Amino acid sequence: MTGLLSGAPTAVNPLRQLTIDQLRQRTSLKWREYPDDVLPLWVAEMDVPLAEPVARAITDAVARGDTGYTAGTAYPQALAEFAARRWGWDGLAVERTALVPDVMHGVVEALRLVTEPGDAVVVNCPVYPPFYESVAHADRRIVEAPLGEDLRIDLGTLEEAFRRARAGGRPAAYLLCSPHNPTGVVHSATELTAVSALAERHGVRVVADEIHAPVVAGGARFVPYLSVPGAEDGLSLMSASKGWNLAGLRGGLLVAGPAAAEDLARVPLGVSVSTSHLGVIAHTAAFRDGGEWLDSLVAGLDDNRRLLSALLAEHLPAVRYRPGQATCLAWLDCRALGLGDDPAAVFLDRGRVALNSGLTFGTGGGGHVRLNLATAPELITEAVRRMASAVG
Numbered sequence: 001m002t003g004l005l006s007g008a009p010t011a012v013n014p015l016r017q018l019t020i021d022q023l024r025q026r027t028s029l030k031w032r033e034y035p036d037d038v039l040p041l042w043v044a045e046m047d048v049p050l051a052e053p054v055a056r057a058i059t060d061a062v063a064r065g066d067t068g069y070t071a072g073t074a075y076p077q078a079l080a081e082f083a084a085r086r087w088g089w090d091g092l093a094v095e096r097t098a099l100v101p102d103v104m105h106g107v108v109e110a111l112r113l114v115t116e117p118g119d120a121v122v123v124n125c126p127v128y129p130p131f132y133e134s135v136a137h138a139d140r141r142i143v144e145a146p147l148g149e150d151l152r153i154d155l156g157t158l159e160e161a162f163r164r165a166r167a168g169g170r171p172a173a174y175l176l177c178s179p180h181n182p183t184g185v186v187h188s189a190t191e192l193t194a195v196s197a198l199a200e201r202h203g204v205r206v207v208a209d210e211i212h213a214p215v216v217a218g219g220a221r222f223v224p225y226l227s228v229p230g231a232e233d234g235l236s237l238m239s240a241s242k243g244w245n246l247a248g249l250r251g252g253l254l255v256a257g258p259a260a261a262e263d264l265a266r267v268p269l270g271v272s273v274s275t276s277h278l279g280v281i282a283h284t285a286a287f288r289d290g291g292e293w294l295d296s297l298v299a300g301l302d303d304n305r306r307l308l309s310a311l312l313a314e315h316l317p318a319v320r321y322r323p324g325q326a327t328c329l330a331w332l333d334c335r336a337l338g339l340g341d342d343p344a345a346v347f348l349d350r351g352r353v354a355l356n357s358g359l360t361f362g363t364g365g366g367g368h369v370r371l372n373l374a375t376a377p378e379l380i381t382e383a384v385r386r387m388a389s390a391v392g
């Protein structure tokens with residue numbers, strides 16, 4: 001049982017541990033891309049110290065000089081146990097997993113298993129921009145199935161996209177983002193079951209990017225795609241990267257449903273061997289021992305979602321924000337501000353706050369920005385103040 005669920009005392013909020021001076025000393029992308037007068041609330045890194053069990057596992061490995069090629073099944077075992085504890089899912093079979101260097105490399109490998117160059121990959125735009133780049137890089141083509149007005153998967157639109165993707169009888173894949181980046185929407189069991197039925201009916205293979213699965217609010221339930229009926233030939237990508245801020249300690253797992261085991265066996269050995277051993281050690285420790293830390297993070301993100309709603313209502317009431325229940329991201333509809341297609345450019349220019357431009361998220365992203373909530377409440381307050389000053 002995790003801390004929150006068992007009623008155990010909750011550890012300190014990791015989002016309140018670091019000062020801005022400490023954060024400005026960081027050398028990773030979030031705090032390096034822009035000059036020091038810009039407040040960076042963009043790329044999905046988190047302003048948190050490393051969870052203690054993860055830090056201990058890596059420092060122990062470094063002390064041992066344990067920095068060779070990766071081996072063993074500790075990572076999928078830790079994830080399988082986490083999945084059973086956290087999501088009540090005991091269907092993750094260690095023998096149907098493959099280590100991948102990171103989630104986006106895993107997505108490309110998965111798409112290569114189930115499609116050929118030139119085939120279509122359906123995505124629910126607006127969606128995580130590297131989906132577009134990675135699909136193009138793998139010589140596949142994107143077919144967009146825009147989300148509905150309510151920011152949820154529109155099954156009619158998805159079916160139409162599946163039809164287009166399968167035109168001429170060619171193989172096709174559906175790259176599902178679950179939970180969804182940038183909206184933070186958690187897909188329900190009913191929705192995912194309908195998706196699997198649709199995919200089966202149209203002969204479309206599902207690749208689910210579930211990197212944000214650990215970062216789901218206490219009141220919501222993450223449903224692993226492979227756990228729904230009809231998803232037996234699905235593939236999923238999982239990782240501790242987003243839950244514990246491990247992008248610098250790369251690693252991921254490609255997980256196959258029972259009917260995709262033969263596909264998984266075709267993943268080249270070199271792909272798994274390229275996974276960082278220190279990354280695997282960090283991800284394993286996170287899934288095995290990082291539950292309490294994660295509970296505190298998830299609670300802190302919930303507080304930040306509420307804070308952002310209140311701040312926007314007060315200072316930027318024209319901005320439309322529908323808080324999701326997952327991820328550290330907020331998707332803001334700024335169209336009523338009259339700042340054009342790219343409000344992020346205006347917020348950066350005039351407000352000195354860096355957000356992601358919605359334009360990069362595909363159709364439907366214009367006039368929107370993505371704000372990263374994984375920071376101290378004071379910095380969210382300051383960001384909204386800066387955004388309001390850019391408009392006013």
Ligand SMILES: Cc1ncc(COP(=O)(O)O)c(C=O)c1O
Pocket residue numbers: 044102103104105128177181209211212239241247251252
């Ligand atoms: C949906 C999604 N997939 C993949 C990634 C990147 O994962 P990785 O760094 O392991 O490639 C991110 C990062 O934010 C993401 O939001």
